[in-house]
Amino acid sequence: MKKEVNTACRFLFLMLRRTSQISEPRLEKFRSTMEELLCERYKTHWHPNNPLLGSGFRCIRINHSMDPIIVAAARLVGVSHAELKAFPEELTVWIDPNDVCFRIGENGSICDVNEDVLRDMTGRKERTPRNQERLNNIRKKESMLHSNRDIMPVQTCVQC
Numbered sequence: 001m002k003k004e005v006n007t008a009c010r011f012l013f014l015m016l017r018r019t020s021q022i023s024e025p026r027l028e029k030f031r032s033t034m035e036e037l038l039c040e041r042y043k044t045h046w047h048p049n050n051p052l053l054g055s056g057f058r059c060i061r062i063n064h065s066m067d068p069i070i071v072a073a074a075r076l077v078g079v080s081h082a083e084l085k086a087f088p089e090e091l092t093v094w095i096d097p098n099d100v101c102f103r104i105g106e107n108g109s110i111c112d113v114n115e116d117v118l119r120d121m122t123g124r125k126e127r128t129p130r131n132q133e134r135l136n137n138i139r140k141k142e143s144m145l146h147s148n149r150d151i152m153p154v155q156t157c158v159q160c
Contacts, residue, residue: 007100009034014121020086034073051097060093
């Protein structure tokens with residue numbers, strides 16, 4: 001369980017690291033606090049012989065509102081709700097025995113989180129005004145696509 005929880009928390013840490021202004025020490029504290037909270041929460045809902053049992057319970061979900069476990073970890077380390085908006089508006093992370101995967105958007109592809117994905121995410125991009133402008137444009141497009149998803153279904157995936 002600790003391996004999968006660590007993988008998921010590193011994924012969330014790296015996602016915030018790439019898109020937020022949160023300092024490295026605060027990000028690291030957020031990651032370690034998330035690990036502690038998730039391990040405590042999952043210890044009676046971890047079934048290696050039947051990995052799908054409890055999968056919904058072990059799902060971290062952001063759907064225009066923040067998952068309570070993320071909010072709790074953020075509150076414990078002093079990360080504000082505004083700083084958490086660096087996460088996508090819609091993100092699902094499933095943490096199951098021997099498997100961690102994610103989906104961005106309701107209609108996005110489900111992708112595995114593995115060492116290759118985490119290694120690709122570790123490069124920290126400089127936060128220049130140009131990069132921030134690109135990020136804002138991507139968020140606007142994502143918002144437009146999600147608001148029109150009944151009209152124009154879109155499949156999205158981040159490095160499957």
